[in-house]
Amino acid sequence: MREPHGHDFVTLGIALAAIILFIGTAGLVLPGIVRAWSGSGPIPDMALTNALLLNIALILFGWQRYKLLNKELKERRVSEVEARRLADIDHLTGCANRRSFTKALGTILANVDGKERAFAALVIDLDNFKQINDLNGHLAGDAVLRTTAARMQRLLPEGGLLARLGGDEFACVVPYHSQVPDRIDQFATRIIDMAAAPVEFEGTPIQITLSIGIAADHHLDGPVRDAASAQKLMHKADIAMYHAKKQGKNRFYWFEAPMENELRFRNELEAGIRRGISRGEFVPFYEQQIDLESGTLTGFEMLARWQSPELGTVGPDIFIPIAEEIGVISEMSERLMAQAFEDAKNWDQDLTLSVNISPVQMRDPWFAQKILKLMVQHNFPPNRLDIEITESCLHENLGMVRSMITSLRNQGVHISLDDFGTGYSSLSQLRSLPFDRLKIDRSFIHEMREEDHGTKLVDAIISMSDGLKLPITAEGIENAEVLEALKKMGSMKGQGYHYGRPEPADMVLERLKTAGMLADSSNGDGKVLEFAPPSKTSAKGGNSKVS
Known part of the structure; x- marks a missing residue:
């Protein structure tokens, strides 16, 4: 809450001084005024009467200012609460945003007992969302995001939290019994099935699919659970989501350690391709x-x-798909x-x-x-x-x-x-x-x-x-x-x-x-070549094309 300004304190001091003066002058002036109105006494001193009236005006001013200050402070408290709420949500979908979700996930992980109650983090990405925007416009893309978020919110079990991380990527944290991880499989399947229903926008059905990566709190190393642990868990779920994309999209995968090595190799390939083009x-x-x-x-x-x-020599079946993606x-x-x-x-x-x-x-x-x-x-x-x-x-x-x-x-x-x-x-x-x-x-x-x-x-x-x-x-x-x-x-x-x-x-x-x-040859028209056996130099890399 913001502190009152200096002039607010001055106004309060003036009002208090006016009340003290009113108490001092009212005892002298008010009885004389009453006697003058009843005709039994002389008119009171005009200076004292004016001082009394000024005191009354100052008291009324102070009271009005006091009410205005209270109203302003109340409005400020409401605005600050609303600002904090808006800072924690995604304005398009109404879900939590990345900042608040990471904070909430860190709190959840810190309170997991590690025995029966467990939590799974799911990273959910819309497949080919850029094409939806390109073909149907950004308003259609926004409608798809809002509808998808609302559908996932309805599927979310009690104690779960849904967030939009940005763009076409969502995340949710879902509680489950550590002995029944199949519940998370069922939840992920329901989300994918839900996405199969097209989103209607201005009479046009827009078909979408989802890729989902899942990581549970047991994937984390060490007993310490905090905001950094939340970031690590989200990273593992993101790796699993990328694996789902690579395997054909429209599916889900749980995080496995080899996926991280594969992603690291993929990142090295991306960096190598970028360097290789310039070199x-x-x-x-x-x-x-x-x-x-x-x-x-x-x-x-x-x-x-x-x-x-x-x-060494790498064939296009390895680097062309990556070059297209990046x-x-x-x-x-x-x-x-x-x-x-x-x-x-x-x-x-x-x-x-x-x-x-x-x-x-x-x-x-x-x-x-x-x-x-x-x-x-x-x-x-x-x-x-x-x-x-x-x-x-x-x-x-x-x-x-x-x-x-x-x-x-x-x-x-x-x-x-x-x-x-x-x-x-x-x-x-x-x-x-x-x-x-x-x-x-x-x-x-x-x-x-x-x-x-x-x-x-x-x-x-x-x-x-x-x-x-x-x-x-x-x-x-x-x-x-x-x-x-x-x-x-x-x-x-x-x-x-x-x-x-x-x-x-x-x-x-x-x-x-x-x-x-x-x-520069003059005798090559219609020449039939003698075909040599494949050379070792050019054999590596197969017979793939540029794309």
Whole structure:
């Protein structure tokens, strides 16, 4: 409560002095006034009468000021209580906020007896919440957060506490009997089931899922339980939540010690990737693309490799998903393409360069302009570039994807639909989008060796492409048997380990030099290469793409 101001004390002193003066003068003046009014005495001294009136006025002023002070103090007490309440809650959802939740959890942990009563901390994160905001607007996102919080509050057992930690992340602490941890499993399952009901916003149903990490007080080391223990418990629950995300989302996991080591390694990878981009540790490798009928080399597909000083050569299946998550995939890809353009300028001008694009890059409305700018900067002919996009790109923003494809094709760039058959492309999409080529996913080619229906499926895809007048590239050709089977199905290109593992730029140059297929060679047209066995240098890292 705020202390009264100095002038409040002055007012109080004046009022007290006025009361004392009133007592002193009233005994002299009031009887004379009464006698004067009754006609039995002279009029009292005017100075004493005025002094009495002034005393009365001062007393009334002091009394009024006293009432105003009391009212002000009462309002201040109410405001301070409300301010403390507002400082402890999240204004959007009405839940506790991070500060008050951590404090409350510390108090709870300090009072746990460690025998029968136990507490579990749950960290709850909405999956793909950014997409909800991007597609439906932030008002829709706020509605989702409020509705989700209200639903979880209704499910919360007695003695539980729900908080919004920030963004799309919530946390709750739930009491349970130490011998019946299944109660927490049931509670987490109910939360996930609750989220399955879509949130209605302006007539539009918004579907959400949740990932949950759980840690109990028995996961803490040592007998001391305080606010620092609350932070540690929340950290363990957060690690378990991250593990749930990694395992596919829409699920829950209890904290386990190996998860912490895994997260630490993940953090080291993130830091290594950021450093590696600035240091130029990510380099392009190249996989040969062959015309199956003639055996002629037609071009190369660029595949990313991380030449880490600590980890050695790392394949893209390790670092590409992380680069996408931490938002550095565009910078990495642009640096790789810039280097690939410079490498490919040394090849025969008939050889094409294929570049696989991450779906994350396709969300950038300036993607096409960035590609064209790179080609201009490195003086690379558009007709030699083949951009490969996956089917998953088509379902995020079909209109923007169509605009990008059209912009690139208008400049002479070729566009291929990669990993065809693994996504959900419809025939109408294939007919409406101006693709130049389809690439059959390696999983279908691999099945041709083992199952008859694999051959039938590949044959069906080839027949469909013939109807759409789209040429085919088959990925993952690993032996002569598959190659011969594909040759019988029609004219197409192919790539895979049968023709050699992906190679760095210097090995590609050596191979092309031997075949007379460098930019300054004059006798390389239609040259059929002699394919060497896979080299040990390029074997590590597999046959994964840039994304």
